[in-house]
Amino acid sequence: MKKTIAMMMALVAGATFVGCTDMKTKNATAGGMVMNGEPARTSPACKADAGPDDALVGKTEADAAAQLDGCLWRVLERDGKSLPGTMDYRQERRNLGIRDGKVIWVRRG
Template identity: 50%
Template sequence: MTNQNISYMTAAAVLSVTLAGCAADSGSAPAAAPGPQGTPGSAQGCKADKLEDSALVGKTESEATALLAGCRWRIGERDGEQFMGTMDYWEDRRTLGIAKGKVSWVKRG
């Protein structure tokens, strides 16, 4: 075999594996990863629901995240960089402003 034939065979094998991987379908959409957007309140609610929103101000981002577990929330701004929001309104959703690692403001909706 020549080097050119080996190159063609390698390219064909890579293409076949790539196409096979793309064609594989598990039949269901992947679950949404939890994260900054948060999730709807769980049956037991979230810790932050028992507090005023102003109680989150001054907490570190990790402390606020722990309190907001099970709540709808998102980061609206971090150190002056604004993040894209959505036009939908959720009364129970909190949008946080973070400055130097701490919550500086909280808005609802």
């Protein structure tokens, strides 16, 4: 029994460390956050920097995602439901609210 518990603890610890090793992989989380593996500065390839953030309001999510290509962004609310997000403030990151497939608000942070 003690060996089983020790083995389970070792497996959990190993899985925890392995899960934290590749932090630069592109993926979309449950909250819709896009990790691009870039440093915490706005990339010159961010097309959305050319105009105001409010220009995204009213666009479909797909259009907004295309315009935000190269930018740091995430979806924090979808159809009235809050989605998980970190509490760190990043000026270059755009947070989007989506309702019925369209952007209803954009906030920085």
